[in-house]
Amino acid sequence: MFRYYIWLALRSLRRNPMLTALMVAAIGLGIGASMTTLSLFRAMSGDPIPQKSAQLFTPLIDNWGPDQREKNGEPGQDMLTYTDAVALMNLHAARRQAAMYATGFAVMPTDPTQNPFQADARATGADFFAMFDVPFKYGTPWSAADDEARADVVVLGRKLNDKLFGGANSVGKTVNLDNHDYRVVGVLDDWSPQPRMYDVMDQTFGEVEALFLPFNTAIGRQMDIWGNNNCAGPTVVDPGFEGHMRSECTWVQFWAELNTAEQVQHYRTLLDGYAAEQQHNGRFHWAPLTRLYDVRKWFDVQHVVPDESRVMVVVSFGFLFVCLVNAVGLMLAKFMTRASEIGVRRAIGANRRAVFTQCLVETGVIGLAGGLVGLALTAVGLAGMRALLSKDMADLTHLDLIDVLVTVALAVLAAMLAGLYPTWRATQVQPAWQLKAN
């Protein structure tokens, strides 16, 4: 019976191609616009590390005092001072932990005729890689001993390894960065968390750094801070990099892996204890204010999904709704022209349920066609987005399988929903009346 209804639906749609085209186009346009903006929104608000996002935490310590807090009383900082980051590292209170900051190098190519080029880098601890499930193509992370010893070792991102070594296994080789030799201990496989969870302040979306080196090595070389650096508050900053390290400026991101609720609770207690100690020592003149956010909560606090993206989703779903209202009207018109045909079917024995199913199948077919048009338009829309948005966002404008399924399912569902009233009206056709009128 179902196949017969499909056949009937196709016949009926062919009979009035103008109305059919209008309905399919309306649903297709609405679906295309809303899925384009929705898939971008979904990508922006995604969880780059779902298996662990509830176990990775970033701590904040208010070291500036009440004057610099947000209006809602939350701490004004989104990073730590060097002093506090080192103190937290020395607590060794988490299973894994890493302090980090953004910096960069001028890379000397192996071919001396080539010009040096720029590579951004992340100075961080050995635990970083295990903590964020970073995939390695060759080699391993450096060791905790390398962290301690300020070893001249690096982990290369895949792209930089391609550029410098043609993609070969470069573990054990040296690279020259700003006139110093560093030994390659590992090469990453493709890794592109979106958002870049470990540092959304400097750059929320886009590529991860080209290479990684031990935090202490970068500090020892006094490597420039390429990321955010916030010296709010009445802080005295002594001259030079060492003065900056001692200052109340915040510029270090810090992440800790805490696997159980008890560990989290324990860590919170330690944080408060540390802040209380700072108050006791006379560094803070206020009661301790600390925060410990997991990845998802941190994204909320940092507002990683821009309002623009929300506006686009709201407007395009409003548009989809208009398209559906439109489709309701057109389907109503279509089913009403068929009143006599339905009358005949009813007269020769079809019950209301059969008529209902038949009309619903027809709306489903319209929805499916609209969904396919919508899918094509979504692909076009995302290509348009790619051209309009910055390169950082390019990774966010791809259709994944879920997007495709959601698009088609949404279209069919929307069309059937829109078809409910017209379908109900069709079942109300009085067979006798229709036959008489003819």
Added chain:
Amino acid sequence: MHFGPILSAMRRNKVGAFLIALQMALTLAILCNALFIIRQRVVMMARPSGVDEANTFSLSNQWVGSPEQIGAMIRGDLAALRGMPGVVDAYATNAYPLRGGGWSEGIGLAPNQKHSSAHTARYFTDDHALNALGAHLIAGRNFTADEIRERSERDKAQPGVMIVTKAVGEKLFPDGSALGKTVYVEDQPIVIVGIVDMLKTPWVSNAWAEKFVENSMLDPYIFISKQYSYIVRAQPGQLDAVMQAAQKKLFEVNRNRVIEKVRSYAQIRADAYRNDRALAIILGTVSAALLAVTAFGIVGLTSFWVTQRRRQIGVRRALGATRRAILAYFQTENSIIAGVGALLGMALAVGLNLWMVQALEMQRLDLLYVLCGAVAVMLLGQFAVLWPALRAASTPPALATRAS
């Protein structure tokens, strides 16, 4: 025109009329809000930066290793750049208008203030900066060559003098001129020696920076850093040539560097406003599609009604109604539906805006947009109904005499 028959016909087709009215109302609500947002962004994107954008470009310079004499190297580069044919002037800086990243700094009226009196963007510049940017000094004087000091990012310095934008002056001293006044930056006293009419901050498309988008201060410092930018202004028409030649020239002076982000101001502007432009274009596209869908929806449904009522129309024509009367019938019918839709839509538009103000930090909708939107939607309805109405008007009176 008699409304009675129209209304009674509509009563027999309540759902159809309601659907068109609802569609027009939603179209109006979305359209007003979308156009309002588009206009805001377009106005924002059109704002001048204070820079002679047509003839100016920037490039980022990064030294290899940790050279000792960066100050001397910068002076050498600048002498080379300024000596190039086609170059008006050049200077080195930490940041520039529309760059995207920079140094924000509070200015106080007294040392050790709890909260600064004006929030500004801080630019390290020299006595050539105003000329290289094409900025206009409206009071006071430029820096002199002997006032220029070297300063690294992590240094303390005794600055002495600075130039601010008019906006900073008005923020600090609303009742009088800021010229010659002493203010405090990093708790050090500084005299304002010059005022330029306008220079934007590096952050131009961001809610946080919008509050101080014209607050810039210029310090007489050469920025001693491994990485900084050169701003170069070319003679009119020579920008492209100078952009190429400048990179070659710098590598001739010293090869041990990385030159990145060589951007004309057109490019800098495009980068700075990329997301605003994207939002405006996307909303514009959706709005156009919305209008098309609504218009075709009206065409479709009205055509259906015309087909349905062909016999009645034929009877009316046979009884003496003119083509114009038939045309007017459908036009009036659409006006009534559109009028109801427009009223509903105006309320929806304001409601949607109020929600966006609350949830998404949008601005309040200008009511003029709602009125213009209502007129536009009514016109759209008239336009869409024209074709089916003309078809209805051409119904031959003889149709009434035929059986079916």
